[in-house]
Amino acid sequence: MKVNITNKMNGPFNIINFGYNPWSHFWKRNQTMAYLLAQTEWVDQLLFINREARVSNLFCDFAREVREPHINNWKAILPRKIEKNVTVFTPTYLPFQNRLPLVSRFSASVQTSLLAHYLAKPTICIVNDPIPPGHRVIKDVLQRSSVKIFDWSDDFKEFTADSAERESLEKSCEFYCKNTDVVFAINDQLRDRAKAYQGNAYTIRNATNFFTFDDRLPSQALKTPVLAALRPPIIGYIGWLGGARLDEDLIYFLAQAKPEWQFVFMGPRSEPHPLGRKIPHLKNVHLLDPVPYHQLPKVLAKLNVCIIPNKVNSYTRGNDPIKIYDYLASGNPIVSTRTQGVEDFKDSIYIADNKDEFLRYLNICLTNDSADNRRRRQEIGRHNSWQERMESVKKILEPFLKRKVKV
16 A cells, blocks of 8 residues: 655554454555554654454354454464554454463563564554453553553444343443543544544545546456456446445345345454345345455446435444545545435535436436546545545644654
8 A cells, every 4th residue: 555655664653453354455544544644754663453253153154254354364374464553463262262361461461562563662553453441451451551442433332232242332432531632533423422522523424545546557358258248338336335324225225226226245244144035036136245445446437326225323424435535536426315425425426315316416417527526526536545544634734643652
């Protein structure tokens, strides 16, 4: 990943980042922010810590663990050097770790030794994964870090229906709001909740890695034969595929109403049947595996219209879909339900409140778009790039960093 920030090595800080999503070629929010911070003059080395991998999961659901995105955890069970100043590591929960003190001590010693190297310098700790605050590793890193950041990238409690787990996640997020120097919230609702515990809470919305849409970058062939073979019009969705997020009734209605249109859904699956059992059997609906982020421009170039057919519920209210910004950067027309994040772009995105309206807007996009509209959307995408976002992040962090180290 190439960026336009000069990396002045041997900066005064190291970063230890606890990520909710594993380091991958999807370049999710927390990964992108940590990486771009690591390219500033403030930072020497970045250690990105994935969520813990449990060896037992390989035996319980092997197929799931070796698919995207879970396979990325297993690629880093030994510290993995990504670039000169970026290392990724996945802590591993070994069998019988709770019962055998020797196994437990071995697992802890691997992490302790690795963390000690990074904590030898003043450290910026970024918590994106709401790990229970009593966990020995996170507790130690927080206590020894000079600057502490909570990246509240989702309303994590909405990811589970288990009441005990919901309560635990809520308490973890409350703890990190109270016990960090800065909270970066993905939307205003989470920012306002954070402000109840501390004043240094800021909304940092998602963004696009706009430079990947630059025609000057080397061209790479699209390795998705199904998409390459489809005839237009092609209506496409790119992102996580899951029933908690996607409106199956809406998708089924659209695909049946327009059998001559092709509907593509591309992304990692959060469940075995993310669109239910009826939709995948429709001949004009195609579920495709995700592609690396650098191939996204070529995928988007094949689509005639981009869609966000999300349910409007407590789960999606905690989101700020990255796809909004990627879609805008592509220039493609966009139709969405009234999900979180789209209202800010109501002049550039068609927002539907029911099935018939969604279908009508799709027809308008296919018959009445223009080159001027495309350029306008691309410009909005450019102003919502991670390069732009990181200028705000650096401005917020600068007083905290200067306070800790004289530069």
